[in-house]
Amino acid sequence: EIVLTQSPGTLSLSPGERATLSCRASQSVSSNYLAWYQQKPGQAPRLLIYGASSKATGIPDRFSGSGSGTDFTLTISRLEPEDFAVYYCQQSGRSPPWTFGQGTKVEVK
Amino acid sequence: EVQLVQSGAEVKKPGESLKISCKASGYSFTSYWIGWVRQMPGKGLEWMGIIYPGDSDTRYSPSFQGQVTISADKSISTAYLQWSSLKASDTAIYYCGGGPSPTVFDYWGQGTRVTVSS
Numbered sequence: 001e002i003v004l005t006q007s008p009g010t011l012s013l014s015p016g017e018r019a020t021l022s023c024r025a026s027q028s029v030s031s032n033y034l035a036w037y038q039q040k041p042g043q044a045p046r047l048l049i050y051g052a053s054s055k056a057t058g059i060p061d062r063f064s065g066s067g068s069g070t071d072f073t074l075t076i077s078r079l080e081p082e083d084f085a086v087y088y089c090q091q092s093g094r095s096p097p098w099t100f101g102q103g104t105k106v107e108v109k
Numbered sequence: 110e111v112q113l114v115q116s117g118a119e120v121k122k123p124g125e126s127l128k129i130s131c132k133a134s135g136y137s138f139t140s141y142w143i144g145w146v147r148q149m150p151g152k153g154l155e156w157m158g159i160i161y162p163g164d165s166d167t168r169y170s171p172s173f174q175g176q177v178t179i180s181a182d183k184s185i186s187t188a189y190l191q192w193s194s195l196k197a198s199d200t201a202i203y204y205c206g207g208g209p210s211p212t213v214f215d216y217w218g219q220g221t222r223v224t225v226s227s
Contacts, residue, residue, distance in 0.1 A: 044217040092212030097170035
């Protein structure tokens, strides 16, 4: 089973600042099957990024994903008030289980 | 518009059985995968398993294999997650998610809160 480790656990930033979230896999993730989700309190997760760098429908341009192999990054170029949330990465390698990272909380500084 | 609508909150006692549902609309039910994700109180997301209603191909996480059963009824476009004997540790919110690929959840249900307490 591939283990995903996200860092930092909590990111304290102000609106307008840049957020950089990391997701490291215990083994290489095949074909860049790496996705990012956003979850706000009391809500279901929402898909942001799939295939490591492709944006899901309706996702603003300030969100971008990058990386390959075992190291992946989600970047939010300029934080908007609605971006403060918990972010999870998910890998979908060769076979299940397709695990999630433990999450990074982006909070207002 | 693709929608996944889950059944309502449940309060059960340890040892009881339970089946929660996820009704799909807005697409061909047999052409999308539907999976289940657990979120224990204050914790992160855990991938439980997934089913392809078109041919009932079902895959489980080893952590949940034998503990739950995932199924689907094509006639009513609904996927299910069921337990035969609940434990207090099954207390969580359960989300269904789905999409054309088994590897990504493009769409999500609103979640079903399950509370197991004596």
